[in-house]
Amino acid sequence: xxxxxxxxxxxxxxxxxxxxxxxxxxxxxxxxxxxxxxxxxxxxxxxxxxxxxxxxxxxxxxxxxxxxxxxxxxxxxxxxxxxxxxxxxxxxxxxxxxxxxxxxxxxxxxxxxxxxxxxxxxxxxxxxxxxxxxxxxxxxxxxxxxxxxxxxxxxxxxxxxxxxxxxxxxxxxxxxxxxxxxxxxxxxxxxxxxxxx
Numbered sequence: 001x002x003x004x005x006x007x008x009x010x011x012x013x014x015x016x017x018x019x020x021x022x023x024x025x026x027x028x029x030x031x032x033x034x035x036x037x038x039x040x041x042x043x044x045x046x047x048x049x050x051x052x053x054x055x056x057x058x059x060x061x062x063x064x065x066x067x068x069x070x071x072x073x074x075x076x077x078x079x080x081x082x083x084x085x086x087x088x089x090x091x092x093x094x095x096x097x098x099x100x101x102x103x104x105x106x107x108x109x110x111x112x113x114x115x116x117x118x119x120x121x122x123x124x125x126x127x128x129x130x131x132x133x134x135x136x137x138x139x140x141x142x143x144x145x146x147x148x149x150x151x152x153x154x155x156x157x158x159x160x161x162x163x164x165x166x167x168x169x170x171x172x173x174x175x176x177x178x179x180x181x182x183x184x185x186x187x188x189x190x191x192x193x194x195x196x197x
Contacts, residue, residue: 001043003032003052003064007154009137010052010064014125015042016079017069017141021161022151029157044125049133066134067150070122070196071141073189074179077105078172080119085170101171102178109185123188140196 002011002023011026013019027033034040043052045066056062071079081096081104089095093115096104107117128134139147148159174182183190 001032001034001041001048002026002030004029004155005031005060005064008062008064009154010048010066011151012045012048012066012068012125012135013042014068014070014122015119016076016083017071018144019069021163022147022159025159025161026151026155026157029155042125045127045133045135046129049129049131053133065136067137067139068126068135069139069141069147070126070193073122073186073193074172074174074182075141076122077108077119077182080104081172082170084116101173102175105174105178105182109181121186121189123186123192126192138196140193 001013004010011019011022013023023033023035027035034043039047048066053064056064070076078101081099081101084094084096090097096116099107099116104117107114108119110117113119126135126138137150139150148161152159
């Protein structure tokens with residue numbers, strides 16, 4: 001998460017949406033950078049609303065706009081699956097080594113997902129709060145040109161990005177049956193993603 005106070009903007013870091021590259025590029029430009037621990041770096045709307053929004057509202061008398069990036073739900077899960085294939089997770093409960101992508105997604109769709117498939121939900125991360133706190137600028141991950149143009153315009157700066165935290169490449173096709181299950185069980189993620197232009 002990064003706060004740009006003068007521009008009244010907060011960039012939320014939805015996991016697996018490339019925000020680490022923006023955080024690295026804009027670190028020197030931001031007023032507040034929450035890079036660690038992951039619970040703060042990847043603070044969802046509800047956590048921002050509970051802890052940070054009141055601070056800006058009560059101390060500074062301002063309301064900041066929230067910006068975030070959302071990835072196609074299947075690609076997002078694919079990124080988690082690939083990330084958890086990395087050797088440093090071998091033998092740990094969060095490793096996906098030895099599992100097919102279908103098996104990973106089936107496990108993700110269970111009510112009580114095992115550790116390797118417990119990755120949350122983008123829709124839940126981005127869910128607006130009853131008090132009106134919500135993401136006002138939501139971009140598709142695939143539209144990097146729009147993300148970059150928005151930030152460059154809002155922050156009045158040029159952005160040079162590096163590829164960071166990239167997972168190994170591999171085939172991530174789902175069987176039609178598993179994709180149907182995923183679309184039914186996680187309909188809110190697909191509905192939100194498909195609502196973005």
